[in-house]
Amino acid sequence: MTRLFNGIVAFGSALLLAVTLIGAGFAAVAIPDAATATLSRAFSGCDQPNTPFTADELASMAIAGKHYTFDDNDREKLDAAIAEANAAAEADGRATASTRENAARSLPADAISHLDDVYRVASMAKPALVIVAVLCIAGLAHVAVRIGRRALGRTLIASGELVLAAFCALGAWAAIDFDGLFAAFHSLFFQAGTWTFPYDSLLITLYPTAFWMGMGGIWLAVTCGLSILAVLIGFTLGHKQHD
Template sequence: MNDETPVRAKSAAPQPEPLLDTSGDSDEPAFSWLTPADADTNSGEEPRGDKLGGEEAGRDKAARQEPAAEGKTPQPETRAHRKAAEAAVETSAPGSNTAGRPGAASSAAASSADEPAGSPGSPVFKEPLPTSALHVRPPEEEVERRNAQRESAANAKPVAPRFMQVLLAIIYPFILLIVAVRAVTTPLFLWVEYNRPGFPGDGYGFSTDDRMTYGSYAVDYLLNWAGPRYLGDLVQRSGEKLFKDGEVSHMADVKAVILSTVGAGALLLLLALIAILYLRRRSTGGVRRGLFAGSIITLVLILGLGTLAALGWQQFFTEFHRVFFADGSWTFSLDDTLIRLFPSQFWIDAGIAIAGLVLLASLVTLVLTWPTRRRRGVAPEAREALAEQELVDQP
């Protein structure tokens, strides 16, 4: 065995990293496109143009990498730069006419760099700016039309709130009328009528107590769900039927009209509540305006119908029955039970009571919804301005 202890070689100094950029290596086939076309490829000596071209390419790449090392953004290689590099290679190639002229490469590079971008052979695509259309002003007619449309859209009021106001104004009179009819169709109104002074008595023997008992049966039948037997099976003290078949049939027709009216009133009341809730959220003062218009419509209807009834009650009563009942089904003799319980004076008083209730409700609504400045939400400053304007407008 060798007693000599092997001496570990000292680590050599770190070698510099090899240059991996082979753009200047003209021997590589992948970079043959860098070799000038007019270079002397037949000679065994490497053309000067290749060396110079590699050196120029290395310097060009170093120049492009230098701004990146300093934190600057490298500029892209343009066509002018490429032409300048090719011109430098051509001037340095053997056999070139400009090889011996100093400054020829620089002049060629300068001419290539100074080549205008819009010259033939170097097309430049220019993308239009996004705001280029803003610099084109439309005709005055188009401007005026657009301004008019914009102003009209700004001043236009939504359709839904106005529709709800109109709906509430139309519904309100019918609701008041149905509620008044329902208030009259009660035993309380019968008691008031039969006991008030001046109400005509029954000439065929019904006392006030008899009228109140039999009349309450008739009123209850109009509002319950019982069949015609509810009235058809009633008998008098003598054992005779209280109501004839024709009277029972007419009361069944009246019941159908009353129940339909009450159902329609419930539906209209639901629609009115929906309109009120919608207007309270979407339209300031919309409920007030709708009820105010509805009260005016109610007053007009009541005054018109009251005038017709006052001018000819009998004709008014007849036309009213013809609207809802068939001819001949609602006419009876004076000794029939319906006529004895509900004489003509009863219907006159019922009409007056209905008209009075509707008139009172509409007047109260009119007063409560009168469009004063405070209810319209006019500010004190605006009120003063309106007052001053009114004073100015006065002659």
């Protein structure tokens, strides 16, 4: 019975670690502002050469949108950031007050609704990933203490290789058809028609396809890097003598 229990814990720990590795990549793009700020300055407005906003104004609104979607869901702060950018554009003649409510300069109700949908998903995902990480640590500790280093090594290797295989497949899909992958990902969490917007809307100007490709690249790099580390540690433990 003990052997069966240990096997179940080792298997479960490998799955929990796989989810944790994926969650670490998500955390890298969703928690700090660095990824949003860097990618926004590089890509926001790249498909809209006639946007009235400067790169700094676009970055400011993109970061405010990230805060609204993943952090505090504070509508007043988001509206203030958009209003500030519009006021600056109007002050030096890049835009006029009469077009401020245009979808190219504001976030209409459907755009806000989508951001709220993302916030709800993220609000559930973040605590769930923390719980998974805690259970993962507890499971790996059990494997290390009750079964041994080599069993821990096998668990780390299995988990790391599983995630690497999955992300290599996803990376290949993204390279061949990023739009298809993007659509499939959204269809898992959102109703059809609630996450598509005109190409010249402010939401798409702030977060164009190139922005999301960059986000995906960071997620891929962080998760794969940690997965490789898990495999390397697993091999190291596997070549050590039993305790």
